[in-house]
Amino acid sequence: xxxxxxxxxxxxxxxxxxxxxxxxxxxxxxxxxxxxxxxxxxxxxxxxxxxxxxxxxxxxxxxxxxxxxxxxxxxxxxxxxxxxxxxxxxxxxxxxxxxxxxxxxxxxxxxxxxxxxxxxxxxxxxxxxxxxxxxxxxxxxxxxxxxxxxxxxxxxxxxxxxxxxxxxxxxxxxxxxxxxxxxxxxxxxxxxxxxxxxxxxxxxxxxxxxxxxxxxxxxxxxxxxxxxxxxxxxxxxxxxxxxxxxxxxxxxxxxxxxxxxxxxxxxxxxxxxxxxxxxxxxxxxxxxxxxxxxxxxxxxxxxxxxxxxxxxxxxxxxxxxxxxxxxxxxxxxxxxxxxxxxxxxxxxxxxxxxxxxxxxxxxxxxxxxxxxxxxxxx
Numbered sequence: 001x002x003x004x005x006x007x008x009x010x011x012x013x014x015x016x017x018x019x020x021x022x023x024x025x026x027x028x029x030x031x032x033x034x035x036x037x038x039x040x041x042x043x044x045x046x047x048x049x050x051x052x053x054x055x056x057x058x059x060x061x062x063x064x065x066x067x068x069x070x071x072x073x074x075x076x077x078x079x080x081x082x083x084x085x086x087x088x089x090x091x092x093x094x095x096x097x098x099x100x101x102x103x104x105x106x107x108x109x110x111x112x113x114x115x116x117x118x119x120x121x122x123x124x125x126x127x128x129x130x131x132x133x134x135x136x137x138x139x140x141x142x143x144x145x146x147x148x149x150x151x152x153x154x155x156x157x158x159x160x161x162x163x164x165x166x167x168x169x170x171x172x173x174x175x176x177x178x179x180x181x182x183x184x185x186x187x188x189x190x191x192x193x194x195x196x197x198x199x200x201x202x203x204x205x206x207x208x209x210x211x212x213x214x215x216x217x218x219x220x221x222x223x224x225x226x227x228x229x230x231x232x233x234x235x236x237x238x239x240x241x242x243x244x245x246x247x248x249x250x251x252x253x254x255x256x257x258x259x260x261x262x263x264x265x266x267x268x269x270x271x272x273x274x275x276x277x278x279x280x281x282x283x284x285x286x287x288x289x290x291x292x293x294x295x296x297x298x299x300x301x302x303x304x305x306x307x308x309x310x311x312x313x314x315x316x317x318x319x320x321x322x323x324x325x326x327x328x329x330x331x332x333x334x335x336x337x338x339x340x341x342x343x344x345x346x347x348x349x350x351x352x353x354x355x356x357x358x359x360x361x362x363x364x365x366x367x368x369x370x371x372x373x374x375x376x377x378x
Contacts, residue, residue: 043090044057044058044059044089044090044091044092044332044335045057045058045335046058047241047314047315047316047317048241048314048315049122049160049190049211049212049241049317050190050209050210050211050212050239050240050241050315051209051239051240052209052211053160053190053211053212053241054122054159054190056092056093056122056317057090057091057092057093057317058310058317058335059306059310059317059318059319059320059331059332059334059335060091060093060094060095060124060243060317060318060319061086061091061093061094061095061319061320061321061328062095062245062319062320062321063094063095063096063100063103063106063107063321064096064097064100064101064103064321065321065322065323066079066082066103066106066321066322066323067079067100067101067102067103067106073101073102073323074323076106076109079106079323080106080109080110080113081325082322082323082324082325082328083106083107083110084110085325085328086328087114087117087120087121089329089332091328091332092120092121092122093121093122093124093317093319094107094121094122094123094124095124095125095214095243095245095319096123096124096125096126096153097125097126097127097129097162097164098125098126098127098129098145098148098149098152098164099126099129099130099131099164104125104149104152104153105152107123107153108151108152108153108154108155109154111153111154111155112154118155121159122159122160123153123155123158123159123160124158124159124160124161124162124192124243125149125153125158125160125161125162126161126162126163126164126192126194126214127141127142127145127146127149127161127162127163127164128141128142128145128163128164128165128166128167128175129164129165129368133367133368135164135165135166135167135368136167137163137166137167137170137174137175138167138170138174138178139174139175139177139178139181142175142178142179142182143178143181143182146158146161146182146187146188150187156186156187157186157187157188157189158187158188158189159188159189159190160188160189160190160191160192160211160212161179161182161187161188161190161191161192162191162192162193162194162212162214163175163179163192163193163194163196164194165194165195165368165371166193166194166195166196166200166368166371166373167373168371168372168373168374169373169374170373170374171373171374171375171376171377172196172200172203172204172207172373173203173204173207173376174376175204175373176191176204176207176208176210177207177208179191179208180207180208183208190211190212191204191208191209191210191211192210192211192212192213192214192243193210193212193213193214194213194214194215194245195214195215195216195368195369195370195371196213196370196371197229197231197370197371197372198229198230198231198233198234199372200371200372200373201213201231201234201235201238201240202234202238203373203376205238205240210238210240211240211241212240212241212242212243212317213231213235213240213241213242213243214243214244214245214319215231215242215243215244215245216244216245216246216360217242217244217245217247217309217316217318218244218246218247218248218249218253218305218309219249219253219286219290219305219308219347219351220246220249220252220253220274220283220286220356220360221246221249221360222351223370224242229370231370232312232313235315236313236315239315240315241315241316241317242313242315242316242317243317243318243319244309244316244317244318244319245319247305247306247309247318247319247320248301248302248305248306248320248331249305250269250272250275251269252274252275252283252287253286253287253290253301253302253305254300254301254302255287255290255291255300255301259277259280259281260275260276260277260280263275271362272358272359272360272361272362273358273359273362273363274356274357274358274359274360275358276358279357279358282355282357283356283357283358285354286350286351286354286356287301289350289354290304290305290347290350293343293346293347293350297337299333299334299337300330300333302320302327302330302331302334303330303331303333303334303337304334304337304339304347305334306318306320306331306334307334307335307337307338307339308339308344308347310334310335311339311344
């Protein structure tokens with residue numbers, strides 16, 4: 001199914017960064033210079049996780065791909081090296097879920113090895129997604145999932161606890177109340193939602209402040225900007241952060257994937273319509289355009305896309321994931337790339353000229369996107 005993204009005239013605020021980053025940016029305004037993230041005390045730019053939430057790294061780490069869905073995984077020791085590198089380079093916002101293979105267990109083992117570092121990490125995980133488009137949101141299941149995640153993560157608390165997918169048959173008010181009970185127990189500190197409708201977000205926020213919504217957001221997936229969803233504007237109105245998952249279009253926008261044949265066996269992208277052999281080459285037009293713009297900054301596609309997302313609103317927090325340290329370092333290079341208003345407009349025009357072909361999820365999964373729930377009975 002084709003979806004044409006329309007140009008939107010949202011006003012955006014300047015990225016709020018710490019003073020050291022701003023000083024660097026004034027000096028290197030025109031080009032991204034090669035660099036290496038190696039300093040153990042490095043302080044990265046931060047953003048607020050909602051109006052009253054904690055400060056988190058402006059670009060977080062999505063821990064799905066390190067454990068599941070993207071082909072074969074590495075040994076624990078190899079993956080610990082990635083987590084060690086994240087910490088050493090200042091990455092403090094880690095995102096996982098109870099359906100990301102052994103991701104929670106892996107992070108829990110890392111905390112066992114580094115117990116003194118747990119307090120430094122803003123840790124997010126999710127519940128309610130049974131896979132294949134199936135969901136469950138009843139209060140009993142919320143408690144069961146939280147208990148299991150705490151054991152897997154080997155921690156006493158979860159900083160940000162998301163409803164991964166919303167059950168349309170359960171009033172969102174009941175789901176949020178169940179999560180508030182978990183907060184009152186001290187198990188979780190902040191509440192989040194994922195792939196909900198704007199109306200559902202408003203209802204949830206009226207019960208208890210929602211710190212963040214996790215939505216797919218990239219030049220490859222702009223549905224949250226559309227008037228039909230009204231999601232981005234609702235988040236801006238309520239002061240709810242947008243945690244952007246798949247900010248690099250599941251790797252497509254990096255320009256590293258040339259055809260569906262590049263996917264490993266077991267890679268779930270094989271089943272996504274927009275990556276089909278028929279649709280893949282048609283969608284490469286956007287990648288080529290982004291590459292031209294990135295080259296002018298001596299930057300990669302990944303860095304340009306992430307910097308562009310940061311430009312859209314100061315509560316947008318992308319969470320790209322990777323199995324490789326070199327790609328993590330590349331992604332974090334976006335924090336040193338300055339995009340002017342004129343360049344932002346140029347990228348927007350390039351996106352608007354592109355028609356993305358194919359749905360962003362396999363058949364049967366789309367029903368759990370931008371979900372509404374039944375009303376609460378009086």
